[in-house]
């Protein structure tokens with residue numbers, strides 16, 4: 072216990088909002104995991120959130136994560152980090168060694184590369200298939216119409232696929248994309264839904280998110296690298 076007046080941390084505020092959103096959606100307390108997205112944040116901000124007791128983080132680049140997470144994992148028992156950004160095939164092995172989950176499986180070639188490495192090491196992080204729900208040309212993710220086939224291919228490779236992930240187009244109503252992702256997951260028998268960011272995580276919870284990815288609301292604005 073700390074003595075004196077405690078200053079509310081953004082982390083505790085975000086957690087309180089998340090618990091309230093769970094309650095309002097009639098979902099059990101603690102059923103939604105908060106991934107604190109620490110990409111591009113100064114190390115001392117990330118460390119402060121670790122000191123507060125938070126243990127689940129997200130990064131979008133393999134190389135950046137390799138620079139900080141092996142050290143943090145050694146110092147903070149139970150710390151885990153999820154890859155939420157696109158994965159190039161040549162970084163697959165490094166990503167599988169570092170990350171506890173990969174949210175960006177978006178093509179058969181990548182699924183096969185993961186399976187080959189998993190066969191060799193006997194270990195594989197939990198996987199989410201990323202769906203490009205807005206069918207945006209510049210965005211990663213499998214098209215909605217190709218999602219069932221990719222999930223089936225992952226299963227045929229015995230990969231531990233636990234859910235789907237999406238990043239809705241900025242200019243569109245996120246709810247439509249959350250609803251579509253939930254529908255695609257249900258029809259594939261997947262319970263994991265990685266969706267919702269700083270501006271819309273409560274809405275995502277209402278649509279069944281199991282993992283929300285929140286960066287700036289916890290850490291403040293990202294400092295441009």
Ligand SMILES: *Cc1c(COP(=O)(O)O)cnc(C)c1O
Nearest residue numbers: 108131155268269284285286287
């Ligand atoms: C950066 C990022 C987030 C967090 O974004 P905020 O708006 O800062 O909460 C979530 N998901 C992905 C895939 C990201 O790259």
